Amino acid sequence: MAEITASLVKELRDRTGAGMMECKKALQEANGDLAEAEVVLRKRGIAAAAKKATRATRQGLIGSFQSEDGKLGVLVEVNCESDFVARNEEFQAMVAHLSRQVAESGPYGAGEAGIAQLLEQPYIADPSVSVGQLIANSIAKIGENQGVARISRFAVGETGTSANGGLGIYIHPGAQLGVLVELSAEKPETTATADFDELTKDLAMQIAAADPQYIRKEDVDEAALAREKDIQRGRALAEGKPEKMVDRIVEGRMAKFYEEICLLEQPFVKENSLTISQLITQKSSSLGDTLQVVRFSRFKVGDTLPPAGESTEE
Numbered sequence: 001m002a003e004i005t006a007s008l009v010k011e012l013r014d015r016t017g018a019g020m021m022e023c024k025k026a027l028q029e030a031n032g033d034l035a036e037a038e039v040v041l042r043k044r045g046i047a048a049a050a051k052k053a054t055r056a057t058r059q060g061l062i063g064s065f066q067s068e069d070g071k072l073g074v075l076v077e078v079n080c081e082s083d084f085v086a087r088n089e090e091f092q093a094m095v096a097h098l099s100r101q102v103a104e105s106g107p108y109g110a111g112e113a114g115i116a117q118l119l120e121q122p123y124i125a126d127p128s129v130s131v132g133q134l135i136a137n138s139i140a141k142i143g144e145n146q147g148v149a150r151i152s153r154f155a156v157g158e159t160g161t162s163a164n165g166g167l168g169i170y171i172h173p174g175a176q177l178g179v180l181v182e183l184s185a186e187k188p189e190t191t192a193t194a195d196f197d198e199l200t201k202d203l204a205m206q207i208a209a210a211d212p213q214y215i216r217k218e219d220v221d222e223a224a225l226a227r228e229k230d231i232q233r234g235r236a237l238a239e240g241k242p243e244k245m246v247d248r249i250v251e252g253r254m255a256k257f258y259e260e261i262c263l264l265e266q267p268f269v270k271e272n273s274l275t276i277s278q279l280i281t282q283k284s285s286s287l288g289d290t291l292q293v294v295r296f297s298r299f300k301v302g303d304t305l306p307p308a309g310e311s312t313e314e
Contacts, residue, residue: 002032012037041140059086060149060301062178063099064169070191071156073167074103075180077299081144091146094138095175097125098148106153115148149304152297154182161294166191168200170208179204181296190289199283199291205269206276207298212263215293220262228257263293 004027012023015038022041030036060079066072078095085091101124108114119132129137131148139146157163165184172178181203183196190196206212214220232253236246258265264277274282284291 004028004032008032008034012041041137058302059083060146061086061092061095061175062171062299062301063095063175064171064178064180065096065099065103066167066169067103070166072103073154073169073180073182074099074106075150075152075169075178075297075299076102077149077151077178077301077304078146079149079301080142080146085142085144085146088142091138091142093125094134097123098131100124101131102151102153107155107158108151108153114151118148118151150299152180152299154180154295154297156182156184159294161292162186164188164191165294166196166200168202168204170201170204172208176301177208178299179207179296181207182294184292184294185287185289187289190287190291193287195283195287196291199280202268202270202279203263203276203293203296206266207263207296209269210263210266211298212266212296213261215262215296216264217258217262220258229254232257263296 004024008027009020009023012027012034013020015034023037026037026040027034029040058079059082060077063074063076063078065074076095076099078091078098080086080091098118101121102108102118104124105118105121108117119130119135121131123129123131123134126134135146135148154167156165156167159182161182162184164187165182168179168181168183170179181200183200183203185191185196229250232250233246236249236253237243241249255265259267264275264280266276268274268276268279271279280291280293
């Protein structure tokens with residue numbers, strides 16, 4: 001049996017972040033072989049992570065990354081169980097690294113497929129482990145379940161729209177809420193102006209504050225539209241409104257519905273006398289260009305989880 005020295009235990013602990021006793025046991029099992037002992041700890045870490053994998057992760061952070069030219073942007077939501085872990089410097093560093101990794105290693109598939117693709121990749125800050133292994137090791141070290149909940153990666157022009165656009169990113173203080181929005185232009189020089197940059201930031205803040213579900217009225221799902229009209233018709237009749245007035249009442253209430261869920265119909269949070277559509281029209285006129293919102297993502301920590309009463313937390 002090889003001698004397990006304190007310096008050897010410390011070196012393994014520095015490499016893995018595992019506890020002193022766990023490192024000593026792993027080195028004993030590996031007969032003093034540092035690399036093999038690290039493998040032992042990783043295997044145990046994955047096992048430990050699996051035990052915690054069903055526990056609800058209602059805290060976390062929204063990470064972001066934007067390329068220097070402003071043409072590529074990323075949002076990543078990484079969840080954990082407690083606010084204490086979300087404030088941990090190592091956890092925050094991991095979220096930052098994963099945001100850059102998504103930017104540099106994409107594009108990714110949609111939804112769960114994209115996350116699975118990310119988890120299989122070598123971790124950008126330590127290619128000796130995959131992203132999945134990194135998270136498993138972090139779970140074992142910190143003692144809380146963690147996971148990537150969502151990723152969003154926009155590259156200007158990839159949807160077939162103008163390649164002259166730009167991106168706006170907003171991360172609310174505390175990093176519990178983040179927005180990524182793409183704005184297109186027709187002229188390349190437009191995107192270099194302060195007005196264009198200001199507009200992308202204003203749009204991102206608008207989306208963060210007002211939580212639109214669609215860009216424009218025409219985008220609203222037909223089923224959702226029919227359901228809302230039926231609700232408003234039933235409400236009007238229940239209020240005793242005359243049958244001949246119901247259609248007009250429903251039309252008025254649908255305007256309010258659109259204002260709540262469609263970005264272009266919303267009042268601008270910085271100037272309520274303007275709608276977002278009017279704001280974009282004003283900016284387009286002053287810049288001598290045609291500006292359009294292409295798409296957006298809005299991440300709020302915990303939005304992907306079931307209600308607390310339906311948690312699988314042990």
